[in-house]
Amino acid sequence: MGQLQDRVALITGGESGIGLATARLFVREGARVHLVGLRQDALDAAVAELGAGAALGTRADVTDEAAVRDAVEAGYRHFGRLDVLVSNAGTSGASAPIPDYPADVFAHTLAVHVGGAFHVLKHGLPRLPDGGCAVIMSSVTGLKGFPGSSGYVAAKHGQVGLMRAAAAEVAARRIRVNTLHPGPTSTPFQDEIEMAATGLDQAEAAQAFDRMIPLGRHTTPEEIAQAVLYLASDAGAMITSTTFVVDGGLSG
Numbered sequence: 001m002g003q004l005q006d007r008v009a010l011i012t013g014g015e016s017g018i019g020l021a022t023a024r025l026f027v028r029e030g031a032r033v034h035l036v037g038l039r040q041d042a043l044d045a046a047v048a049e050l051g052a053g054a055a056l057g058t059r060a061d062v063t064d065e066a067a068v069r070d071a072v073e074a075g076y077r078h079f080g081r082l083d084v085l086v087s088n089a090g091t092s093g094a095s096a097p098i099p100d101y102p103a104d105v106f107a108h109t110l111a112v113h114v115g116g117a118f119h120v121l122k123h124g125l126p127r128l129p130d131g132g133c134a135v136i137m138s139s140v141t142g143l144k145g146f147p148g149s150s151g152y153v154a155a156k157h158g159q160v161g162l163m164r165a166a167a168a169e170v171a172a173r174r175i176r177v178n179t180l181h182p183g184p185t186s187t188p189f190q191d192e193i194e195m196a197a198t199g200l201d202q203a204e205a206a207q208a209f210d211r212m213i214p215l216g217r218h219t220t221p222e223e224i225a226q227a228v229l230y231l232a233s234d235a236g237a238m239i240t241s242t243t244f245v246v247d248g249g250l251s252g
């Protein structure tokens, strides 16, 4: 028996990086997964890898409420149940000090992270059984400020407020809602952030970030997936309304 045997999880941004690593681990633990994301080719490749019996892919922009509502319902009809929500879709926003930060990029970054998580909760929570759970992928930047990334930092902090409100609302149904806060994790998404922040090439930028992390290296997507599994499985049955950090000590 896997730790998520026969459960169904919806994972936004499930077609790459941390989301795909989570989908792979969830399937190994007996779950079926509904990947909701922007990139049709990557969704198709992920479903082909995971197997059509275990995975479904739906193209939807999480900033579009109707698209998220329709995706949730399509997944529910396909699998017949929904037990776990993983709101993971993300974008890095701009890299600029506040006076130079484009207002439209700031608004879009909040729309993806906070609005997207809100849409997933709004349409997903009513479908969860008592005892279900939701994990929102925040960041170390949801706990601590960093220069030049006000949109991303504000969005990742905003997800914590949304999580606490949701956790308080659904606790009576024993539904748990938590944020997960990765530190630098090796994905192309993070490579772009590090190169923009340092002006160095990828390998040198990664080394510069490694030197800032007390445990001396980036986290892997698979290590973040293990933390999502812990929060989503029965091992996390008494964990709700918490900010769960996996960052090699960066925010300490």
Ligand SMILES: NC(=O)c1ccc[n+]([C@@H]2O[C@H](COP(=O)([O-])OP(=O)(O)OC[C@H]3O[C@@H](n4cnc5c(N)ncnc54)[C@H](O)[C@@H]3O)[C@@H](O)[C@H]2O)c1
Residues within 6 Å of the ligand: 012, 013, 014, 015, 016, 017, 018, 019, 036, 037, 038, 039, 060, 061, 062, 063, 088, 089, 090, 091, 112, 137, 138, 139, 140, 181, 182, 183, 184, 185, 186, 187, 188, 189, 190
């Ligand atoms: N990689 C890191 O170091 C790191 C650290 C902390 C937090 N995070 C967070 O983890 C999450 C996953 O990031 P990742 O590193 O795996 O990067 P990634 O780029 O591989 O994954 C992001 C996914 O979100 C999807 N997406 C983006 N905008 C979307 C939208 N509007 N609607 C639907 N899907 C959308 C993309 O298609 C992609 O699949 C993000 O929320 C990110 O902020 C990443």
